[in-house]
Amino acid sequence: MTVRFPKHLKPIEPQGKRLLQQERQHATFDANDLMYHIYGKEYIERRDRILRILENDPTLGDKSHRYYNGRAIRFKKSLAAAKRFAELQRIHHWNDEDFAVAESLFDEASALGHGSNVRGLETTATYQPETETFVLNSPTLTSSKWWIGGLGAAANHAIVMARLISLGNDYGPHPFIVQIRNLENHEPLKGITVGDIGPKFGFNTVDNGFILFDHVHIPHISMLARYSRIDRKTGEYITPPNSKLAYGTMVFVRANIVLESCLVLARAATVAIRYSAIRVQGSDTSNPKKLTDADGTVKTIETPVLDYTMQQYRLFPIIAQAYACHFTGQQMHRMYNENQEKMAQGDFSYLADLHASSSGLKSLTTTLAVSAIEECRRACGGHGYSLFSGLGHFYQDYLPKATWEGDNYLLTQQTARYLIKTMRSVRAGKINSSFSAQYLAEYISSPQARCPFVHIDNLNNPESLLNAFKFRSAFLIDKVVYALDTEKMSWNDMLIEIYRISRAHCQLLLVSNFILAAFDKSDSLKPGIAHALQQVAILFCISTLEQESADFLTCGYLSPEQVLMIKRHLVCILKSIRPNAVALVDAFGLPDYMLNSALGENDGYVYEKMTAMAELEPLNQAKVVDGYEDFIRPLIHNGKHNWRIGKDGVARL
Numbered sequence: 001m002t003v004r005f006p007k008h009l010k011p012i013e014p015q016g017k018r019l020l021q022q023e024r025q026h027a028t029f030d031a032n033d034l035m036y037h038i039y040g041k042e043y044i045e046r047r048d049r050i051l052r053i054l055e056n057d058p059t060l061g062d063k064s065h066r067y068y069n070g071r072a073i074r075f076k077k078s079l080a081a082a083k084r085f086a087e088l089q090r091i092h093h094w095n096d097e098d099f100a101v102a103e104s105l106f107d108e109a110s111a112l113g114h115g116s117n118v119r120g121l122e123t124t125a126t127y128q129p130e131t132e133t134f135v136l137n138s139p140t141l142t143s144s145k146w147w148i149g150g151l152g153a154a155a156n157h158a159i160v161m162a163r164l165i166s167l168g169n170d171y172g173p174h175p176f177i178v179q180i181r182n183l184e185n186h187e188p189l190k191g192i193t194v195g196d197i198g199p200k201f202g203f204n205t206v207d208n209g210f211i212l213f214d215h216v217h218i219p220h221i222s223m224l225a226r227y228s229r230i231d232r233k234t235g236e237y238i239t240p241p242n243s244k245l246a247y248g249t250m251v252f253v254r255a256n257i258v259l260e261s262c263l264v265l266a267r268a269a270t271v272a273i274r275y276s277a278i279r280v281q282g283s284d285t286s287n288p289k290k291l292t293d294a295d296g297t298v299k300t301i302e303t304p305v306l307d308y309t310m311q312q313y314r315l316f317p318i319i320a321q322a323y324a325c326h327f328t329g330q331q332m333h334r335m336y337n338e339n340q341e342k343m344a345q346g347d348f349s350y351l352a353d354l355h356a357s358s359s360g361l362k363s364l365t366t367t368l369a370v371s372a373i374e375e376c377r378r379a380c381g382g383h384g385y386s387l388f389s390g391l392g393h394f395y396q397d398y399l400p401k402a403t404w405e406g407d408n409y410l411l412t413q414q415t416a417r418y419l420i421k422t423m424r425s426v427r428a429g430k431i432n433s434s435f436s437a438q439y440l441a442e443y444i445s446s447p448q449a450r451c452p453f454v455h456i457d458n459l460n461n462p463e464s465l466l467n468a469f470k471f472r473s474a475f476l477i478d479k480v481v482y483a484l485d486t487e488k489m490s491w492n493d494m495l496i497e498i499y500r501i502s503r504a505h506c507q508l509l510l511v512s513n514f515i516l517a518a519f520d521k522s523d524s525l526k527p528g529i530a531h532a533l534q535q536v537a538i539l540f541c542i543s544t545l546e547q548e549s550a551d552f553l554t555c556g557y558l559s560p561e562q563v564l565m566i567k568r569h570l571v572c573i574l575k576s577i578r579p580n581a582v583a584l585v586d587a588f589g590l591p592d593y594m595l596n597s598a599l600g601e602n603d604g605y606v607y608e609k610m611t612a613m614a615e616l617e618p619l620n621q622a623k624v625v626d627g628y629e630d631f632i633r634p635l636i637h638n639g640k641h642n643w644r645i646g647k648d649g650v651a652r653l
């Protein structure tokens with residue numbers, strides 16, 4: 001006997017499906033048009049083709065088990081999923097892009113899906129010309145590699161970063177590919193201590209591992225030697241043609257992280273916006289909600305929480321951030337490709353700017369995405385805390401993005417170092433064509449500039465908004481340069497400001513790319529879409545301005561009156577975006593299979609899905625819980641002298 005909800009009960013009217021339909025009817029543009037614009041037809045066709053395969057697959061089709069199982073079962077299922085992915089790749093001839101799309105749709109980190117790149121500080125790889133082997137050794141407990149994805153239980157090989165030592169010289173960290181387990185029985189090879197690091201906040205379907213090496217010999221060919229190598233016979237170190245080449249790859253990885261941040265922001269926003277359109281609470285007496293029935297009668301209903309300005313203030317900027325990250329990620333990919341072409345011709349002039357910006361953008365966009373998931377969870381009220389919201393595991397698994405691929409605070413130092421250097425060059429009269437050098441030069445030529453906003457309409461001018469962000473960033477950089485060079489402050493004393501200048505520069509990049517995509521190319525867009533995107537771009541600028549108003553006031557570019565005007569205008573923009581809120585998240589085109597959320601799915605059957613999922617809860621698979629006889633009954637029956645139980649089971653005094 002299991003716990004079941006009475007089948008005849010329905011949610012109170014109006015139901016979620018109708019409310020979402022009404023939202024969609026009121027939008028000023030077609031969400032599909034915008035979806036095709038942002039992703040392109042080819043991507044959507046590819047995604048839909050792969051989605052059909054995944055949804056119908058016996059191993060990958062059903063994600064419901066994720067909510068009810070502990071680590072051991074989920075880990076085993078993730079191994080099965082990884083195996084199935086490999087089979088599907090073979091069966092359907094998926095290329096790398098297909099595979100990446102499939103992984104993003106399945107959306108659960110899996111043991112086999114993650115290679116590991118190991119940062120080694122103390123581990124050494126000492127070359128022995130006489131045996132033509134490197135000797136891998138971990139001299140201390142702290143040299144143990146930790147956190148390596150897929151290593152704990154599954155991997156047979158690892159890429160190990162170790163300090164390369166040859167002929168008595170230490171050449172610093174280099175990568176080696178090392179077999180770690182026996183391919184017959186999966187036991188660790190001699191001299192290798194390897195295992196799982198234990199449970200984590202999230203990401204528990206991945207076996208992050210530790211490893212130690214005790215004088216393990218690996219052949220000469222194990223060293224990954226694209227850029228630098230060791231002569232097999234003599235042990236001589238042969239240096240890379242250009243040490244900067246590896247930075248190009250980092251830019252590529254970070255461009256993908258920015259695009260992924262878009263997906264994360266979009267996913268959290270989709271759940272929270274759709275649910276907020278369905279969730280009704282109280283009534284906005286100044287503007288009661290009306291709903292038109294099929295027969296034309298107009299009824300007043302409770303207010304969907306999405307109509308409350310505070311909900312809009314919390315959620316609409318997240319939609320805007322998602323679009324900003326999308327256009328910036330695309331722009332980074334374009335610049336990465338351009339840079340690769342230039343580097344192939346020996347021109348490295350783009351690289352420093354691109355690398356610095358990519359570091360700061362990784363930090364900013366993943367920080368935005370982490371806080372957006374939590375904000376969206378809270379915006380869903382109590383149900384946001386249920387795993388059925390689809391936000392819980394998603395949040396837990398996304399959190400480490402703020403730490404890996406460069407800790408988000410540490411990374412900003414790379415960006416700031418470049419910006420500081422560029423400011424010094426520009427002050428010395430050396431101005432190049434990079435975006436950074438250009439806006440720093442503008443500031444130096446006019447450090448007393450003030451914002452020209454006098455009327456609320458001026459706040460819709462993208463050019464003026466962009467100038468405000470340029471001025472604020474340049475001002476902050478200039479002040480840090482002054483503090484370091486003239487006041488002789490230490491780098492450590494300036495770390496807080498250093499973080500701020502990276503943040504300011506990267507917010508400027510997001511603003512600039514979004515404005516470019518929404519305004520400069522608007523001729524190629526359908527008018528409805530262009531207008532909607534432009535509103536969202538303005539919202540992004542204004543809400544960021546409002547959040548960072550302390551900086552804009554400090555630099556003197558904005559006056560307190562202008563900041564007040566911005567705050568008031570923000571409420572107007574929220575109102576103007578309100579009719580398009582659901583369409584704007586629909587345009588992200590995230591399939592239900594990926595959202596895996598009772599609150600956020602496309603059809604709006606929130607309460608039906610919550611109850612159906614509650615029925616699957618293991619505790620509900622019996623009407624009387626396991627443990628009743630041992631732990632609950634003795635407690636209750638302790639006081640039995642005070643009461644009696646009737647035949648109907650009802651207690652009476």
Ligand SMILES: Cc1cc2nc3c(=O)[nH]c(=O)nc-3n(C[C@H](O)[C@H](O)[C@H](O)COP(=O)(O)OP(=O)(O)OC[C@H]3O[C@@H](n4cnc5c(N)ncnc54)[C@H](O)[C@@H]3O)c2cc1C
Nearest residue numbers: 116117118119147148149203400403404405406407409410
């Ligand atoms: C889920 C997960 C999976 C991972 N998977 C892998 C993997 O597959 N392969 C792999 O190699 N690694 C992996 N890692 C490790 C990850 O890359 C590192 O944890 C990350 O780079 C941060 O380094 P750390 O832990 O040494 O932090 P630390 O450098 O010790 O940082 C601790 C704190 O000190 C601050 N700090 C450190 N140095 C400075 C400084 N110079 N100035 C100012 N502040 C500073 C940081 O901002 C941070 O707040 C994974 C981590 C996690 C959480």
